[in-house]
Amino acid sequence: MTEARGSAGLNGSAHAPGTPCWVSLMVHGMAATQDFYGELFGWEFQPGPQQLGAYVRAQLDGQEVAGIGQLPPDRHLPIAWTPYLASDDVDLTAETVRHCGGTVGVGPLDAENAGRLAIASDPSGAVFGIWQAADHLGTGISDVPGTPAWNELVTRDSAGVTKFYETVFGYEEEPVASADFDYITLHIKGRPVAGIHGVGNALPRDRGPHWMTYFEVADVDAALSHVLDLGGHALEPPRDTSHGRIATVADPEGAVFSMVRTNH
Template sequence: MTEAPQSAGPNGGAPARYTPGTPCWVSLMAHQVAATEAFYGELFGWEFRPGPKQLGPYVRALLDGHEVAGIGQLPPDRRLPVAWTPYLASDDVDLTAETVRLCGGTLGVGPLDAAEAGRLAIGSDPSGAVFGLWQAGAHQGTGISGVPGTPVWNELVTYEAATVAKFYETLFGYEERRSTADGLDELTLCLDGRPVAGVRGLGPSLPRDRGPHWTTYFEVADTDAALSRVVALGGHVLDPAHDTDRGRTATVADPEGARFALLQRRR
């Protein structure tokens, strides 16, 4: 369950350049940015600095001086969900965005420039799950990985895995690795044989209030201790800690309701 960089970088295993199709960044749109900073700062040890002004009120979260995620301000006049959005690396956002449209997806934002940082677009796949596209300029994406407080995995939860996986495979040429477990509609999207994201089909069990969506997993040193911290900071436990093949994981929500997962990887 690792990313597929084109070349490894010095920052805790983060790549110097992300291979197209690799999750390279995560961003959260929130109502109260200052309160959201306080929550994640206490939970993950993040510090913050301003991001591109073209994105409105926006800050980048840093861990040990390396950028790991972004937090932006939701427009007060728009009823949009508070949610974490993964960004997939692209060498040409305009071309990838056009392919999204041609393959039945939709574009909600962009493509547009984020100053010298890069170029982005935000869209949704044919099932309605929202994701971003990022063409790097000065900002490559997440600058550190493999340590607590960093994104470690992204998983698409949808109705049926194989159908929507074809959409993403058309965009980025992913290889598909099916789960061998009986009764599970799960697969892994791979680049050059390396897993970069998961797809899980829940059929009619998919919660109607959520619909298809991407979930970002953040690495923690101790899932149970992190859960206690989430609650103490005003967050909520949605799926208690349990052991999986990946490690010990749990699903939580921050005080505004943005969902994410915690993962203590097996060593």
């Protein structure tokens, strides 16, 4: 997890294709959601492209971190953080998604001068975005509290969808050697960029297969307490792992994410 965050794409260069380069959240209550994440992570907000409705970009120290958009009142979609995977040609990537059994639900379309995007789902139904950068290169800061630290597909069986992502994005896979832990790390040019975690019947029935975003925090236990004070919910209590201390929570609208204090 830790080694994935010195990614290409920071300091003004484009993210390598297949690299998670952005995370975005569509919500009903924009103001309340900005208040929650602003208090939790210290984010400040600037307007972004408005193609899909009102949209702001969260910033830390003037560097862009994540996006939050407004869902139309009549759209009752799941409230969920969505990672965007970098592409040099979003139209070609979207076509490959379709050929490999996935679905393209939005786009490809231009986001003003920022770039070109599509929103897709893999054959199991997990939703992800595809981003072709123009003016907007994606997340501009990492390895500090309040920034995305890792993205992980939570699914029933890792083997079932790994081939899809390898074909669409050119990942190399590295299974985790464990008899009781179904996990595959996805690599780009030898560098880990994301994971696929097969959890079998432990997959939440109300969510189905989904991508999970991990945000870096300085102190997981303190951050969890802050989440609760701000009206969020604890889903999995803090636990120590080989990658660091982790807790899984939901914001007041129900968007699930994990917080991690990584082992540096």
